[in-house]
Amino acid sequence: MKTSLKDWRQVHRKLKKMRGLSEEERIQLARSLAATPDERWQMHENFLHSHGLFSHWERKAYGFKW
């Protein structure tokens, strides 16, 4: 089934019977599963940008080795 991020509620419904997940985890998983590869990567980059950890130089300034 091809989906994109906007279809996450549809995916979320299908995950209702999946055990071992809290509702928050189910929503996060549904969004990630529904997204296209480009959307998934964008979410990943947005997260790193939001913490100032996207580039190697930003991370070094933060104290990361790489």
Add this chain to the structure above:
Amino acid sequence: MVGMSGAILQGVPATTTDTDIWVDLPERQYVRLLNLVVKQGGTPMARTMYALSDGSLVNFIFSMTGLKKFAEEYAQSRELLWNGFKIRVLPLERIYKSKHDSAREKDIAHLPLLMRVIRGHRFAGTTGGPRKTQQRKTK
């Protein structure tokens, strides 16, 4: 593409600070990759690791723990459209296998999340589950 970057593209809600690319080259020929990256404005950080001009890191991998030869894994890889390019990504099950067999602390930590997403794809019937090449064979 292998490692957590490949996993993220297949729906694993995680982050990584480098992109692992498995190359079908003997490690002694790493200079070819170095020249290629430097020509594009990248900076060598280590023999196989480079900072690209946008600050993102790329790590070239010459062999993968727990997996078959490059050609065999490539034949079973998934084709994804990413940034307008068709790329080949190691399927989640194979990323899981490699991380499981390498057994490094950071790899072991990813296993439950990878398994959750593999299960999630099966439940939801979303892409990222069965491999494309296998789907073709069953038609």
